[in-house]
Amino acid sequence: xxxxxxxxxxxxxxxxxxxxxxxxxxxxxxxxxxxxxxxxxxxxxxxxxxxxxxxxxxxxxxxxxxxxxxxxxxxxxxxxxxxxxxxxxxxxxxxxxxxxxxxxxxxxxxxxxxxxxxxxxxxxxxxxxxxxxxxxxxxxxxxxxxxxxxxxxxxxxxxxxxxxxxxxxxxxxxxxxxxxxxxxxxxxxxxxxxxxxxxxxxxxxxxxxxxxxxxxxxxxxxxxxxxxxxxxxxxxxxxxxxxxxxxxxxxxxxxxxxxxxxxxxxxxxxxxxxxxxxxxxxxxxxxxxxxxxxxxxxxxxxxxxxxxxxxxxxxxxxxxxxxxxxxxxxxxxxxxxxxxxxxxxxxxxxxxxxxxxxxxxxxxxxxxxxxxxxxxxxxxxxxxxxxxxxxxxxxxxxxxxxxxxxxxxxxxxxxxxxxxxxxxxxxxxxxxxxxxxxxxxxxxxxxxxxxxxxxxxxxxxxxxxxxxxxxxxxxxxxxxxxxxxxxxxxxxxxxxxxxxxxxxxxxxxxxxxxxxxxxxxxxx
Amino acid sequence: xxxxxxxxxxxxxxxxxxxxxxxxxxxxxxxxxxxxxxxxxxxxxxxxxxxxxxxxxxxxxxxxxxxxxxxxxxxxxxxxxxxxxxxxxxxxxxxxxxxxxxxxxxxxxxxxxxxxxxxxxxxxxxxxxxxxxxxxxxxxxxxxxxxxxxxxxxxxxxxxxxxxxxxxxxxxxxxxxxxxxxxxxxxxxxxxxxxxxxxxxxxxxxxxxxxxxxxxxxxxxxxxxxxxxxxxxxxxxxxxxxxxxxxxxxxxxxxxxxxxxxxxxxxxxxxxxxxxxxxxxxxxxxxxxxxxxxxxxxxxxxxx
Numbered sequence: 001x002x003x004x005x006x007x008x009x010x011x012x013x014x015x016x017x018x019x020x021x022x023x024x025x026x027x028x029x030x031x032x033x034x035x036x037x038x039x040x041x042x043x044x045x046x047x048x049x050x051x052x053x054x055x056x057x058x059x060x061x062x063x064x065x066x067x068x069x070x071x072x073x074x075x076x077x078x079x080x081x082x083x084x085x086x087x088x089x090x091x092x093x094x095x096x097x098x099x100x101x102x103x104x105x106x107x108x109x110x111x112x113x114x115x116x117x118x119x120x121x122x123x124x125x126x127x128x129x130x131x132x133x134x135x136x137x138x139x140x141x142x143x144x145x146x147x148x149x150x151x152x153x154x155x156x157x158x159x160x161x162x163x164x165x166x167x168x169x170x171x172x173x174x175x176x177x178x179x180x181x182x183x184x185x186x187x188x189x190x191x192x193x194x195x196x197x198x199x200x201x202x203x204x205x206x207x208x209x210x211x212x213x214x215x216x217x218x219x220x221x222x223x224x225x226x227x228x229x230x231x232x233x234x235x236x237x238x239x240x241x242x243x244x245x246x247x248x249x250x251x252x253x254x255x256x257x258x259x260x261x262x263x264x265x266x267x268x269x270x271x272x273x274x275x276x277x278x279x280x281x282x283x284x285x286x287x288x289x290x291x292x293x294x295x296x297x298x299x300x301x302x303x304x305x306x307x308x309x310x311x312x313x314x315x316x317x318x319x320x321x322x323x324x325x326x327x328x329x330x331x332x333x334x335x336x337x338x339x340x341x342x343x344x345x346x347x348x349x350x351x352x353x354x355x356x357x358x359x360x361x362x363x364x365x366x367x368x369x370x371x372x373x374x375x376x377x378x379x380x381x382x383x384x385x386x387x388x389x390x391x392x393x394x395x396x397x398x399x400x401x402x403x404x405x406x407x408x409x410x411x412x413x414x415x416x417x418x419x420x421x422x423x424x425x426x427x428x429x430x431x432x433x434x435x436x437x438x439x440x441x442x443x444x445x446x447x448x449x450x451x452x453x454x455x456x457x458x459x460x461x462x463x464x465x466x467x468x469x470x471x472x473x474x475x476x477x478x479x480x481x482x483x484x485x486x487x488x489x490x491x492x493x494x495x496x497x498x499x500x501x502x503x504x505x506x507x508x509x510x511x512x513x514x515x516x517x518x519x520x521x522x523x524x
Numbered sequence: 525x526x527x528x529x530x531x532x533x534x535x536x537x538x539x540x541x542x543x544x545x546x547x548x549x550x551x552x553x554x555x556x557x558x559x560x561x562x563x564x565x566x567x568x569x570x571x572x573x574x575x576x577x578x579x580x581x582x583x584x585x586x587x588x589x590x591x592x593x594x595x596x597x598x599x600x601x602x603x604x605x606x607x608x609x610x611x612x613x614x615x616x617x618x619x620x621x622x623x624x625x626x627x628x629x630x631x632x633x634x635x636x637x638x639x640x641x642x643x644x645x646x647x648x649x650x651x652x653x654x655x656x657x658x659x660x661x662x663x664x665x666x667x668x669x670x671x672x673x674x675x676x677x678x679x680x681x682x683x684x685x686x687x688x689x690x691x692x693x694x695x696x697x698x699x700x701x702x703x704x705x706x707x708x709x710x711x712x713x714x715x716x717x718x719x720x721x722x723x724x725x726x727x728x729x730x731x732x733x734x735x736x737x738x739x740x741x742x743x744x745x746x747x748x749x750x751x752x753x754x755x756x757x758x759x760x761x762x763x764x765x766x767x768x769x770x771x772x773x774x775x776x777x778x779x780x781x782x783x784x785x786x787x788x789x790x791x792x793x794x795x796x797x798x799x800x801x802x803x804x805x806x807x808x809x810x811x812x813x814x815x816x817x818x819x820x821x822x823x824x825x826x827x828x
Contacts, residue, residue, distance in 0.1 A: 398643070441737070447766060453764065
């Protein structure tokens, strides 16, 4: 047998490593960089994802230009088959990389879950069309970026901070002479600027972890059986131009079957384009060099989806009916008052329809204000961004979330427009607010209120404080037409625990039915 | 108060070798002795770099405040995500000129930082200060965001309203601490000037400072004691402070005030807003501590 000096799978590995590094680079660059706009196309991964594009198109009922690069992926798949899954997909690379860490349980050829991804795909597409937009729960990029952004990246920072705080405080000078420059370099290069904190951090991590642990059952379990994007690409790759030809007249050693990470090779050593991700291991491992990938040559057999008609119809039915059940939930009648969406967010149904739960906005939010919600927006709204004003606030001059949103669920606003978009409204709790409740001077909220004509003003009032003394204090109030709901007042309120001023979604620009009470003429 | 002993306490605490919180214990009589009547320089003009040179010169030059191989901290106000014209932060040219003077005076290190209210990076960039300092190619200059590990609790023995604060290590250790606030409106304290600007070296929850702000600022001023206060009144914010945002609230004065006396500097600046020094709680409280002179009639004012 002739050994290639530079086996084909080296090229594939190189491609995987380069694209994974590129992915991490763009992930790290999803941050404020000293300029009001982000220089890199940090959300490109999501914009070349045809699953998310299709779901967003169906939900929005229109073509979203931002998502058009997804066509490239489809074209590439039509030519090369599931090349993307094997050579580029960062989730696939992560699974390949972790594979050795999760030893396989059995050596059986394949599981029987393979059609599941098609049922899931159909369900997601139907759901997107009829009002249950949950593609982001299963999309590999969404899962990956959420896992990194919401848990692993903040955890990495926390770990580094703890370590270097320990060395800084406890280690002798000569150790610090080494560790401090290292820490400075890490901060400059890969660590985030802020320590961030997220709801659903553990949950997002566990989802990613489970997908990695699935490797125990078989290689690329997620890609073979669950990944709806993989399903969509498989459909596109039914008859790719580049086709793999197995050794039908070979020595039947079945090495190729054993090593195929996608279980794409059957008993007859035929390579199914539905599953093959062109890793090319089989080409390199075939002792008789019988396996080739060629353009044009007919496949010689028809690849089978092995779908059950009943399950397929059930998936359609579920995708169609569930959305209508959703409309009977309480939040369909009265949305959660603390569901504060980022500035530029579309009206709720459009917003959720387009939001692919990628976590980019939460990653980029410099105030750590945007948090993934759990059930506040209903079962279909999990991981969608909400502003939690007690944790962080929307920075007045910042427009980054709209810039990184891959689908326009958060529209990109000019900073002048953004400054007047009302995302919610601040309300005082006079039982807690110090100048009201205790006669203690404060007005930290007024100090931080960012509108040039402050939305929080104050009146002088003579009150009796807790010591029984008569004191004059400044009591704050909110000016309805100036407050934009950025939440800095709630973030900075020095009252411990629950803030004495809270932001709700009341008055948000995107929802006219949520308008504030008005004694003047109501204009529609 | 033995400064050397205090510095030793700080380094022991930050190395984790002791749990005893460093303690500052100044006696007001001693302070009054120390702070003899200091002159105050005022300069007007459109060239802000030249203004800095003029006020420093009339006070005897930067060498009066920075000795060779001193560790210097220059503390501007970079609190807000506002541009220089909006008058919420110290003017970048003023900061830059001061840094250059300190370097020329032979400082071993010049550190410039502030703990901001808005997002740190945005404030440094939008204030213009980051860019202005990036133009100075001198390894002795460092401008950076505070490192959370370096806040040190300090007991303030004579504090009347607060007896412990977390203060940035560099500010405590500086041989020469130069305070460079911008003068502006502030609803709670009426004005924010030099004494208020020291809040930028505090760690922890600064919101708590606002309950009895004037006295707490004076308590802080007993620990963080600038060798020189340079107040930027090149343009002042008259309303909607401390961050403003509207140019209608900004008044251009082209004025710079400098003094070794932090109380006199604040007192003089107050008059630019048509207010009396006695109307500012922190100025009054600091004067009562003996940190400086509030009566401008007793201060030698040099028009530079």
